[in-house]
Amino acid sequence: MMIPVRCFTCGTVIGEHYEEFEARASEGDEDPAEVLDDLGITRHCCRRMMVSHTDLVDVVAPYQ
């Protein structure tokens, strides 16, 4: 639904970088790998949290 606050595996706080990642990599045209490096998300456990996440708030909001 929302991006998890921390990485499931190592516990690093990753939630705070998600919006910037979305803006630069998904909506912008930067290379996702470079954006993640730039944000300091270097481990593959943390990177998969960002890359594989889908926001579902907009999908479920009409059924509240």
Next chain:
Amino acid sequence: MSGEFDVQIIERDDRQARFVVRGLTPALANGFRRAMIADVPTFAIDSVRFTENSSVMFDEMIGLRLGLVPLTTPLDEFEIGDTVTVALDVEGPATAYSGDIESSDELVQPADENIPIVELKEGHSLEFEADAVLDTGKEHAKQQGGVAVGFRHLQSVTVGDDIGEFDEQEPEILRGAIETDEGEVVLTKEFDHDLTNKYPGTELTVEDVPGAYVFHVETDGSFDVAELVLRAAESLGDRADELHDAVTA
């Protein structure tokens, strides 16, 4: 075992550090790692009283997310079990961020301000009051101050003869930090983790240095790395003293 440890810091900033400790046994190194994870207390939100929650997430889901938000923890001012009340009141359409959490104590604040708690649509609102409790990682993983704390043997490289002119050189991948031929400790990222980039065309022998460990420590932002490491060392010392007193009394 000698009583002296030699500590050499390789890289260090507020939230992460890498350092070499010499004169450790594997058991002591692991004890130290575990002390950093489980023995240094941090503040984390523990119980939440919701006044209003008309967001798309259940109270429990928001409670879980709040618990994971790191809070700054000045350990000199507080004891285990102390609580600090925090509150949040956001009305949609807006996103409730960790930075919107207001604390009753200015020393205890969210360490990161941009963590989205929940996205609120038109007509949604979120209002609650919560208690942050100071406790150790032993009690709950959300109270761990150290994240991704680990250590590995320090490895040293010995450069041998040149390899044959037409021989293929196998990559030699290493992680963390290594000790070079000259006895200098360097980070492996300086040569893209492949030793053959640093010493091309030579035979290389990599060996563990006895009793030397490279620690990599990160904190969640509750305090800086130095505080975490010193508190962990102190807790190990305190427990050793406790055992000593119990045995000799």
